[in-house]
Amino acid sequence: MTPQPLVGTWGLVFMALYLFSLIGVGIAGRIARKDQSLSDFYLAGRGMGVAVLFLTLYATQYSGNTMIGFAGKAYRGGYQSLVMVVFMSSVIGAYLLYAPKLFKLSQKYHFITTGDFIQQRYKNVSLTLAVVIVSIVALGNYILTNLKAIGYIVVASTGGVISFTQGIIVLSLIMVIYETLGGMRSVAWTDVIQGILLLGGVFIIFIVIQLEYGGMEIAGEMIRQNDPKTFSPPSWEEKRTWLSTVGLAFFGISVYPHAIQRIYAAKNEHTLKRSLQIMVFMPLVTTMFMMIVGWVGLSQFPGLDSNSSEQITIIVLQDISARIPIMQFVTVLFLSAAIAAIMSTVDSALLAISSMLTKDIYGRFAYYSDQSTLTRLGKIFSWIIMAFAVVLAIHLPQTIWRIMEIKLELLCQIFPAILIGLHFKHIDGRSILAGLTVGIMISVVLILNSDLPSKPWGIHAGIWGLAFNVVSVWLFQYFYKK
Amino acid sequence: MSRIPVLISLLFCVATTPFFISSEKMMFGFPIWAFYSLIMIVIYSVIICYLLERYWPTKHQDK
Numbered sequence: 001m002t003p004q005p006l007v008g009t010w011g012l013v014f015m016a017l018y019l020f021s022l023i024g025v026g027i028a029g030r031i032a033r034k035d036q037s038l039s040d041f042y043l044a045g046r047g048m049g050v051a052v053l054f055l056t057l058y059a060t061q062y063s064g065n066t067m068i069g070f071a072g073k074a075y076r077g078g079y080q081s082l083v084m085v086v087f088m089s090s091v092i093g094a095y096l097l098y099a100p101k102l103f104k105l106s107q108k109y110h111f112i113t114t115g116d117f118i119q120q121r122y123k124n125v126s127l128t129l130a131v132v133i134v135s136i137v138a139l140g141n142y143i144l145t146n147l148k149a150i151g152y153i154v155v156a157s158t159g160g161v162i163s164f165t166q167g168i169i170v171l172s173l174i175m176v177i178y179e180t181l182g183g184m185r186s187v188a189w190t191d192v193i194q195g196i197l198l199l200g201g202v203f204i205i206f207i208v209i210q211l212e213y214g215g216m217e218i219a220g221e222m223i224r225q226n227d228p229k230t231f232s233p234p235s236w237e238e239k240r241t242w243l244s245t246v247g248l249a250f251f252g253i254s255v256y257p258h259a260i261q262r263i264y265a266a267k268n269e270h271t272l273k274r275s276l277q278i279m280v281f282m283p284l285v286t287t288m289f290m291m292i293v294g295w296v297g298l299s300q301f302p303g304l305d306s307n308s309s310e311q312i313t314i315i316v317l318q319d320i321s322a323r324i325p326i327m328q329f330v331t332v333l334f335l336s337a338a339i340a341a342i343m344s345t346v347d348s349a350l351l352a353i354s355s356m357l358t359k360d361i362y363g364r365f366a367y368y369s370d371q372s373t374l375t376r377l378g379k380i381f382s383w384i385i386m387a388f389a390v391v392l393a394i395h396l397p398q399t400i401w402r403i404m405e406i407k408l409e410l411l412c413q414i415f416p417a418i419l420i421g422l423h424f425k426h427i428d429g430r431s432i433l434a435g436l437t438v439g440i441m442i443s444v445v446l447i448l449n450s451d452l453p454s455k456p457w458g459i460h461a462g463i464w465g466l467a468f469n470v471v472s473v474w475l476f477q478y479f480y481k482k
Numbered sequence: 483m484s485r486i487p488v489l490i491s492l493l494f495c496v497a498t499t500p501f502f503i504s505s506e507k508m509m510f511g512f513p514i515w516a517f518y519s520l521i522m523i524v525i526y527s528v529i530i531c532y533l534l535e536r537y538w539p540t541k542h543q544d545k
Contacts, residue, residue, distance in 0.1 A: 079512060079513055080516075082516050085520075085523050086499075086526070089498075089523055090495050093530050096488070096491055096530060097488055100538045216511030220508055231506045233504040233506065234500065243499050246499075268541065269538070270540040270541070273535070276534055277535065280527045280530045284523065288520075288523075
């Protein structure tokens with residue numbers, strides 16, 4: 001039986017117009033390019049002002065998970081899911097530690113990628129390659145999971161008229177076209193549209209829910225009656241997991257290579273500072289709003305299983321549309337916002353991987369390559385990566401997904417390389433490499449070995465890995481000095 | 483950036499965890515321990531915003 005489409009014909013027309021307008025933005029980005037340099041292609045000529053920088057940071061940081069996953073998490077986890085708001089806020093707290101200094105260095109040494117900083121600071125090719133490979137694995141995961149999500153949204157929106165595979169292929173093509181047309185400039189401009197759509201979508205669904213279901217006070221009372229255990233405070237082990245979850249974002253999300261590229265792309269310190277100052281409040285009006293959708297959903301539609309609860313936002317929207325038909329536009333807006341959130345994340349990750357392959361791997365070993373050749377090569381890499389990602393997203397077996405899920409646990413391990421590199425001048429690259437290796441090994445062993453608990457003492461494997469990573473750095477430094 | 487803002491930001495980040503509050507009474511639709519966390523998240527955001535302003539002087543401000 002063909003499932004009922006979530007949006008009508010006009011909704012689909014709106015979504016199609018939005019998607020194809022992105023190619024127009026890509027063309028505009030190409031027209032606006034200043035030269036054929038890597039800096040112009042990957043960092044938009046380092047000229048982003050506050051509005052564009054803020055919206056591109058925002059659209060990139062909030063993926064499809066924000067729109068779909070967070071509400072489901074709030075539904076299943078009750079009030080303890082509030083940790084996800086801290087999770088997103090802590091990322092800006094981490095930038096406070098290193099963004100000011102990293103930005104100054106990026107201006108001085110013309111960094112394009114995270115690898116550029118690592119190489120300039122430690123002058124250790126093995127360490128640079130290790131950091132780049134960890135980053136590529138983590139970003140590859142990001143692209144794959146988001147492509148899968150976009151496929152499911154297309155199927156749900158069209159009622160299966162456009163299949164999972166077709167949805168992934170068409171949207172990937174749109175992304176790779178506008179990305180290779182104008183590079184970071186096109187990506188950032190499309191992020192502006194996507195960021196506004198995302199923010200608008202979240203705000204409207206929040207307001208509609210307040211009006212239709214009566215807000216959190218009524219929802220809270222109903223939740224307490226239906227499911228009193230969701231009111232229970234976290235146990236001590238859960239409190240440690242809470243803190244560890246925040247740690248994963250603080251040390252992991254903050255070093256996403258595409259976020260670091262946006263730090264480099266700021267026009268000046270002032271624009272970067274202002275953008276981060278606005279960004280710090282975004283979890284309160286994005287993550288928090290989606291959490292409220294999940295809690296209101298829990299009060300109205302209790303008893304959903306794990307899979308159905310993942311669809312809670314859609315269930316709430318369908319209920320609202322059934323009560324007030326004119327509200328169907330909210331569903332269209334929400335689905336467009338979810339697609340926008342996913343696309344803005346995927347295109348940024350794609351650009352970051354392409355820049356690392358071009359600059360950190362090919363560029364470091366190529367005998368001679370001028371900037372325009374490297375830029376052209378970067379575009380070719382983008383197409384190859386996207387084609388590879390599409391095939392994997394469609395065909396990857398579930399067992400391999402488990403390995404791919406450990407992106408944040410891995411990314412945490414490169415945090416010391418950046419922070420120590422910026423603030424402790426005497427630490428050697430060999431010590432950082434040793435710490436990184438130890439950290440990755442411990443994280444991977446804890447996660448993949450089913451005989452060991454994946455969260456010993458309630459703390460994530462990545463945080464244990466990070467602790468051993470940092471201790472190893474100081475120990476190796478001590479022995480190298482001796 | 484000096485160590486003071488770093489320590490302050492880390493302290494407030496950790497303080498968002500409801501370590502010592504476990505009351506399940508309701509306030510604005512939230513159990514009190516969750517409401518405490520929510521308030522601390524707001525305070526943490528304001529603190530980070532302030533620390534960025536106070537401890538990151540930029541050329542734009544100098545002018």
